[in-house]
Amino acid sequence: MHDQSLRLGRVVADLSELSAAETSGLSLQLESVDVAQILRDESSLREPQLRAADVNVTVHTGGPAYVRADADRLHQAVGNLLANAARYCQPGDSVTLTVSVDDDQAVLRVADNGPGIPPDELPHIFDRLWRGRAAEQVAGSGIGLALVRETVSSHGGTIEATSVPGEGTTITIRLPSA
Secondary structure (H helix, E strand, O other): OOHHHHHHHHHHHHHHHHHHHHHHHHOOOEEEHHHHHHHHHHHHHHHHHHHOOOOEEEEEOOOOEEEEEEEHHHHHHHHHHHHHHHHHOOOOOEEEEEEEEEOOHHHHEEOOOOOOOOOOOHHOOOOOOOOHHHHHHHOOOOHHHHHHHHHHHHHHOOEEEEEEEOOOOEEEEEEOOO
């Protein structure tokens, strides 16, 4: 019962944050941030969760990629993507995190070779409270990817997902360079 109460508390907090983001925008503390460092930090922080799920992580950051952003919000967004990889990938699957700079944008990619997302579900993955058929057996609230989308949008960026069932999913975030 205690664990259920804690989970419910997290869901309520996530819903509150998502609601605030959708109605009045997120409160951002903007500064020059290296998104390559955020990927390295988050992969290290989430490493125990990913290791427990037997999901291998590789980070390719090259040089720094600076954006004007709220570092805490970007950490949360990347953390949500890695948490989803831990939940939905199968043991032995891999996740690759990359950062590049392209046309005055920092491009972050989180790509896995997991089970993928069916084509009819892919357009809905960033919708609030939406969960696909594969999520029936996985704990979650359907808030994480919606919050990632709002975070990216509030920074003037874009997010997209591509997926091939049985081959994996790639989430691509583009943020204006600093």
